[in-house]
Structure formats: C-alpha cells, structure tokens
Amino acid sequence: MANKHILIVPGDGIGQEVTAVGKKVLNKIAAKYSHTFTYDDALIGHIAIEATGNPLPDESLEKMRNSDAVLFGAVGHPKYDNDPSAKVRPEQGLLKMRKELGLYANIRPIKLFDELLGASSIKPEILKGADILFFRELTGDIYFGEKGRKNNGDTAFDVAEYSRYEVERIARKAFDAAKTRRKKLCSVDKANVLETSRLWRDVVQKVALEYPDVAVEYQFVDSTAMLLIKDPTRFDVVVTANLFGDILTDEASQIAGSMGMLASASIGDGTGVYEPIHGSAHDITGKGVANPLASILSAALLLDISFGMKEESETVINAVDKVLKAGYRTRDIADSTTPADKILGTERMGEEV
Ligand code: GGG
Missing domain, CATH: 3.40.718.10 (Isopropylmalate Dehydrogenase)
Incomplete structure (x- = not known):
C-alpha cells in the first residue's frame, strides 16, 4: 500500500480526452491494490498561453517538481502552425518542462500487440x-x-x-x-x-x-x-x-499499428513525465474518437518506472491485451474486418480496459 501524488497535465486537443482515461485507469489500479493516489492538475501549452500568456506557468512547474509523477497529454494548436512569426508557442512549454525537470531520457517502447499484426x-x-x-x-x-x-x-x-x-x-x-x-x-x-x-x-x-x-x-x-x-x-x-x-x-x-498505441516515459534528475508520443490532433479533438491506449500504456510506464509497481503495471498492459484480444478497436487501429459494434470511442475503450 503506497501513497503517491500524481499531477495530471492534459495540455491541448485530444490530450484532454486521453489523459482523463489514463487517470481513470490509475484510479482503478489504486482501488485494486489498496494504494492511495492523490491528484492535482496543471496547465501547459496553448491552453496555458490562453489563460496566463505563458506556455509553462511557474505554478505548473512548481507542481511538477512537487509531484511523485506527471501524467501528461499533448501540446499544440493549428493556429501557430499557420503563423510562423508567433513568438510564444505551445511547444515552448514542452521543451521548458523537459529542460527544467532534467528529463534527458525519453523511453519509447515500440510494442506490437499480436492482435494488431494486421493493423x-x-x-x-x-x-x-x-x-x-x-x-x-x-x-x-x-x-x-x-x-x-x-x-x-x-x-x-x-x-x-x-x-x-x-x-x-x-x-x-x-x-x-x-x-x-x-x-x-x-x-x-x-x-x-x-x-x-x-x-x-x-x-x-x-x-x-x-x-x-x-x-x-x-x-x-x-x-x-x-x-x-x-x-x-x-x-x-x-x-x-x-x-x-x-x-x-x-x-x-x-x-x-498507430501513433495512438505508443506510450513514453521521460526521466532524468527529478519527477518523471509520462505521455503518449502523439500530439494534440486538433482534427479529431472533441469528437470522442481518439485512441486512449497510449495514455493508458503511459500510466503503466508511470507505475513501473516512477513507483516501482511492476505487478500493477503488468495488470494494465494485460488489460489492454485482453481488450484487443476481445476484438475491441478504436478507429485508428480498426480495419475492414472489424465489426462496427467493436469500434469504440475514447471513453468506451477506457471502460473496457
Ligand atoms: N505528447 C507529445 C506531444 O505533445 N507532442 C507534440 C510536440 O510538439 N512534440 C515535439 C517533441 O516531442 O519534441
């Protein structure tokens, strides 16, 4: 039984949707293994610029330093892609977070689940x-x-x-x-x-x-x-x-099979940050179709690397494996053989896991 404080930093676009699912999975693990996970949240990226003018406000950085781990989503907004003269950009928040927290090692497992061989x-x-x-x-x-x-x-x-x-x-x-x-x-x-x-x-x-x-x-x-x-x-x-x-x-x-499957861990001198490798994907934001598995697998990396909870981490990975074996898919990993009733949205996929 452990007490851990986790900072949830959803960021922009689908970061909000997939991180909410990653947090639910962490809650499920806490309940199953009698751990106490407490949470706070913080701003980064475009959403932080809109609120404070700063892509990584000092308050967010302070909260990151004072947490046991960070579950992060994504940063980015199309408006900056079409404005090369923009002086303040969401990605500056991401780079500053990495530099300030000394996150020099980004670990990205390329794990192919057998069921996705055809995807x-x-x-x-x-x-x-x-x-x-x-x-x-x-x-x-x-x-x-x-x-x-x-x-x-x-x-x-x-x-x-x-x-x-x-x-x-x-x-x-x-x-x-x-x-x-x-x-x-x-x-x-x-x-x-x-x-x-x-x-x-x-x-x-x-x-x-x-x-x-x-x-x-x-x-x-x-x-x-x-x-x-x-x-x-x-x-x-x-x-x-x-x-x-x-x-x-x-x-x-x-x-x-998809960008939506890849999790990552950024580690170094202090608090570890765990995030999907995908970006904010504004083309699908708010549609409820983003694949939450990369965020869920990032939560699994968090449990393993920052908390040393190997069994809990395996439990999450096995749950993802089971759901894929049961035939459930999000849109990005479905193919022409996937029955329509097995193609799930973000929240439903999270519930199955
Ligand atoms: N979750 C990853 C993310 O937000 N990626 C957007 C991005 O700007 N990535 C640049 C990088 O990872 O260096």
Missing part, C-alpha cells in the same frame, strides 16, 4: 516479433541550441550541440536497458556528415567498453529509417539524438 500497413511476416525500445535524448541537440534569423530575416539558423556528458548519460541508460533485454544495442547518428554525431559515436564507443556483454551496431539515421520498415525485428534497444528520435519513433509507430 499495420507493413506486412505481418516482416513485423512478427518486433519489439524495440527507443532511447531518445531529450534535452539537447538542435531543439535547444541557438536559433534565429540574419540577413534581414532571409536566413534562418538552428544550432545543434551536444556535450560529452549528455551523450554519456543517455548511452548508459540505453546500455543498462539492453543488458536486461536481448543484449543488443543500435546507436543511430549521422557521423558521416555531422560533428555532433561524430562526438556521439565516439562517446557511445567508449561507454560500450563498460558493457562487453552487449553487442553494439552503429547505423546512420537514413539507413535506420529504411531498416525500421524493411526489417524491424533486427532492432532491440535503439539510442539516438533528440531530432532523430522524434522522427524515427513516429515512423516506428507504424510497427505498433
């Missing part, structure tokens, strides 16, 4: 057995370097920077995980072109010496993009930089 556009015989654990570095790279304009605004720049210690700490996290799995690690970079990637490779090679039982391969990011859909089962643990990880894991979501 992907990739052939089942290629996909069968795919199980990849991505480690995306989260507080460095081109996301956080100097950015700006020169030549009267006609030239734009974003500087990519990595320091040795930043690569070392994410590499160690990935190697530690590889030791508990198939003892295989792939480090992804672009060392034939980028200086940051040459440092990345040099550091990973040095860290690898501490893990003689882990087989390491080095791949360029372009080749990895191709191999992920050609031969996904060749990968086990993958470690890569912030931008490459962002892009490759969206691609890899197709291995799991």
Whole structure:
C-alpha cells in the first residue's frame, strides 16, 4: 500500500480526452491494490498561453517538481502552425518542462500487440516479433541550441550541440536497458556528415567498453529509417539524438499499428513525465474518437518506472491485451474486418480496459 501524488497535465486537443482515461485507469489500479493516489492538475501549452500568456506557468512547474509523477497529454494548436512569426508557442512549454525537470531520457517502447499484426500497413511476416525500445535524448541537440534569423530575416539558423556528458548519460541508460533485454544495442547518428554525431559515436564507443556483454551496431539515421520498415525485428534497444528520435519513433509507430498505441516515459534528475508520443490532433479533438491506449500504456510506464509497481503495471498492459484480444478497436487501429459494434470511442475503450 503506497501513497503517491500524481499531477495530471492534459495540455491541448485530444490530450484532454486521453489523459482523463489514463487517470481513470490509475484510479482503478489504486482501488485494486489498496494504494492511495492523490491528484492535482496543471496547465501547459496553448491552453496555458490562453489563460496566463505563458506556455509553462511557474505554478505548473512548481507542481511538477512537487509531484511523485506527471501524467501528461499533448501540446499544440493549428493556429501557430499557420503563423510562423508567433513568438510564444505551445511547444515552448514542452521543451521548458523537459529542460527544467532534467528529463534527458525519453523511453519509447515500440510494442506490437499480436492482435494488431494486421493493423499495420507493413506486412505481418516482416513485423512478427518486433519489439524495440527507443532511447531518445531529450534535452539537447538542435531543439535547444541557438536559433534565429540574419540577413534581414532571409536566413534562418538552428544550432545543434551536444556535450560529452549528455551523450554519456543517455548511452548508459540505453546500455543498462539492453543488458536486461536481448543484449543488443543500435546507436543511430549521422557521423558521416555531422560533428555532433561524430562526438556521439565516439562517446557511445567508449561507454560500450563498460558493457562487453552487449553487442553494439552503429547505423546512420537514413539507413535506420529504411531498416525500421524493411526489417524491424533486427532492432532491440535503439539510442539516438533528440531530432532523430522524434522522427524515427513516429515512423516506428507504424510497427505498433498507430501513433495512438505508443506510450513514453521521460526521466532524468527529478519527477518523471509520462505521455503518449502523439500530439494534440486538433482534427479529431472533441469528437470522442481518439485512441486512449497510449495514455493508458503511459500510466503503466508511470507505475513501473516512477513507483516501482511492476505487478500493477503488468495488470494494465494485460488489460489492454485482453481488450484487443476481445476484438475491441478504436478507429485508428480498426480495419475492414472489424465489426462496427467493436469500434469504440475514447471513453468506451477506457471502460473496457
Ligand atoms: N505528447 C507529445 C506531444 O505533445 N507532442 C507534440 C510536440 O510538439 N512534440 C515535439 C517533441 O516531442 O519534441
């Protein structure tokens, strides 16, 4: 029996809908295992800008620091996509949260539930057995370097920077995980072109010496993009930089059937943050059709990683598996063989789990 304080940070768009379901699942677990989970909520993203002018108000950050874990939704709003001159943007809240909380390791499991083998556009015989654990570095790279304009605004720049210690700490996290799995690690970079990637490779090679039982391969990011859909089962643990990880894991979501299936854990120096990898999806916001399974699986990661509740976490994953085995689907993971009465909306899918 444990007492834990969880901060719910739904953010924007479907973040609101899916996080509400993730919280219900946490409540169910608390009741089943006699834990006491208390909750508070906080603003981030567009909704925070509207309320306070700030995409991550100090109050939200303070609440995050004082919680045992954060269940987060998504940030984003289409109005900023069409306004490149906007000075304040929802995504700034997300980046500030990661930097301020020292969340340097973003863990993204690419878990393919057997029942969804047919949901992907990739052939089942290629996909069968795919199980990849991505480690995306989260507080460095081109996301956080100097950015700006020169030549009267006609030239734009974003500087990519990595320091040795930043690569070392994410590499160690990935190697530690590889030791508990198939003892295989792939480090992804672009060392034939980028200086940051040459440092990345040099550091990973040095860290690898501490893990003689882990087989390491080095791949360029372009080749990895191709191999992920050609031969996904060749990968086990993958470690890569912030931008490459962002892009490759969206691609890899197709291995799991949908972006709506992928959960993530962002960990580092303090409170862990758990969120679906998908964004705010304003095209489906308010329609009640968003897939809540990524939020539910993020809650499972929260239980496991931040609270050390392995059994509780497994219970959630098994419940998702059971619901998929029973044939229930949200729209994004349904296909032409799914009966209409098995295609559920966000809340109903949460209730089934
Ligand atoms: N739940 C993930 C999310 O809100 N993604 C929107 C976004 O702006 N992502 C950029 C990133 O993850 O670096």
